[in-house]
Amino acid sequence: MNQCCTIGDHGVNVEFICLNQSCRDLRVFCFKCLQNEKHNLHMKDVHKLRDYGKLFENNNQSNVFEDLERNIDYVNTLFKWLKDEMFNSNSLNQEEIEYLNIEQLHDYICSFIQMQSQKQSILGIIQKNVENLIQTLNNCISDLEFSAMGNPGKKIKSELSNINYDLINESEEQQINSIAFNLDSRIMIAGYESSTIKVFDFIDGEVKLNQEIKLHKKSIYCVYHMKKTKEFISGSCDKTIIIFQQGDDQQWNLKQQLEEHQGGVNCLVVNKDEDTIISGSDDTLIKIWTKDNDYWTCHQTIIGHQHYISCISLNETENQIISCSKHPQILIHQQEINSKVWVLLQTINVSTWGRRLCFINDAIFTFQPERKEQLHVYEFNSKNNQFQLTKTIPVEIGTCRIKKRGCFWFFPQQFIKEKQILVNKNECSVNLILVNQDGQFITKQSIDYFTSGVFGRMTDDGQFLITWDDISRKLQIRQLKQ
Structure with missing residues (x-):
């Protein structure tokens, strides 16, 4: 600290x-303060600032907690023994009772x-x-919470990890179902309900229309x-x-059209x-479409879902x-190394179907059940080579002004690796969830649009969140404020 x-x-x-x-003197001081006999009555409690972290490495608090945990384990053992005794001791079954005489009974x-x-x-x-x-x-927790109310360390940590996206710009638009950005987020592609595609320049949260495309x-x-x-595709x-390609005149033209699906195409991953x-x-x-000599062909068709596909994620x-899909199952497919063929690895049956899921990394993915206020986290278990539900995270659902509506499609979960933020639309609310180093999921901001008809995407650098909703009927741009 300089x-x-x-x-x-x-x-100095x-x-x-x-x-x-x-001590009533200033607790952070220089050598000259020490020379002026500050703190001279308790020098044993004076330490180098650079050693602050080491002072608490070997404190006996951890030993106290270890003792408490051992006692809790012992109490659990005794409780199990007591429970077994109460349910099983001195109990006879019906057959044994029938063999008793009157006095014995x-x-x-x-x-x-x-x-x-x-x-x-x-x-x-x-x-x-x-x-x-x-x-x-409870008394101990209350005492700690009261003490922590003015705790600057807690306040500083909260400020350092604060995430907030503030509305900086909005404009009237017809319904936009999907949004995408190029590598540096300077080009924004918007797909409309009307079948139109619009290409915008996107500069510092401002959009400028460049081209309208009407081929679909x-x-x-x-x-x-x-x-x-x-x-772009x-x-x-x-x-x-x-597949569209930008020409020398900066205009976007059709490059190739893929026509093997027999239903609407809901999601794309590259x-x-x-x-x-x-x-x-x-x-x-x-x-699965693969490119050979700049030409795309269908390499494989994967079956197994029983209803229309709602979301796909690649690890x-x-x-x-x-x-x-709109069926209570999650399918996991894995590509074989030699044949490059994708084969079914695991089927996870869920109680409620969902529209959104996303890999966080190779070992963790998240799933949002339909109309539930919990986000499900699945983790890979190396012992049985299966993904298992390990935790549920509370998430906001928002307030819907239009009753009896579904959650709507076309706003896939998105994990921003650079910021460790998971974008999770759930009913009327867009939840922005921080995934910390300990694997905890902490909701930092929930934006209530008062309608489930909200669609959007975050830029890959996590700086901007762009949405359209059917109440404001506006393209809204929010910027990260930290």
Whole structure:
């Protein structure tokens, strides 16, 4: 920390800290302060500022918690033993009772009644002590929370990790279903319900229309801008995928049209090398398209879903695909190394179907069940080579002004690796969730649009969130403020 001592005529950087509980002097000070006999009555509590972190490495708080955890484990063991005794001891089954004579049965019933009374007494004593323990813990937590209200360390940590996207610009637009950006986020592609595609310049949160394209016959459901080439692709309700290329005149023209789907194309994923397109459709099929000599062909058709495909995600290594549909299942496919064929690796049955999922990394993906206020987190278990549900994260659902509406498609989950932010639209709310180094999911901001008809995307650098909703009927641009 290269900061000068607050005593003006000292003019040197602070070097020391004081941890004495009774000290009333400034706790961060320089060598000249020390020479002036500040803190001389408790020098044992004066430490070098650079050693601050080491002072707490070997504190006995961790030992106390270890002792408490051992005691809790022992209490759990005793409780299990007590439970087994109460349920299993001195109990006879129906067959054994039928072999008793009257006197034996009388004695057994008396013993049983007495045992029940003892059990109630024991449970009452335990319950009272448990309530005392709960009250003690609540009091301790309240004391800590009260003490932390003015804790600058907690405040600083909160400020450092604060995430907030503020509205900086908006403009009237017809319904936009999908948005995509090029590598540096200076070109924005928007796919419209009207079947139009518009290409915008996107500079510092301002949009300027460059070109309107009307080649699709029906609504645009998904768009993706290539990162390595001046090309973008679009999927439409008209069952086609079109690859567009920018010419020397800066205008975008049709390069190739893919027509093998038998239903609307709902989602598109492209690999990093941009030689593979993965598409999901209303026809319940996933198609793998590969490029050879700059020409795209269908390499493989994946079956298995029982309803129209709602979302696809490709993992970081790009050897696994997760997909969901309007059916309570998540399918995981893996590419075989030699044949390059994708095969079913795992089927996860879920209680509620969902429209959105996303890989966070190779070992973790998230899934948003329809109309639920929890985000599901799945993690890979190396022992059985399966993904398993490990946690549920509370997420906002928002307030819908139009009743009995579904969540709507076309706003896929998006993980911004640079900022470690997961963008998760759920009903009427867009939840911005920070994934920290400990694997915790912390909702930092929830934007309520008061309608489930909201569509959008975040720029790949995490600086801007762009949405369109059917209440404001505006293209809204929000910028990250930290």
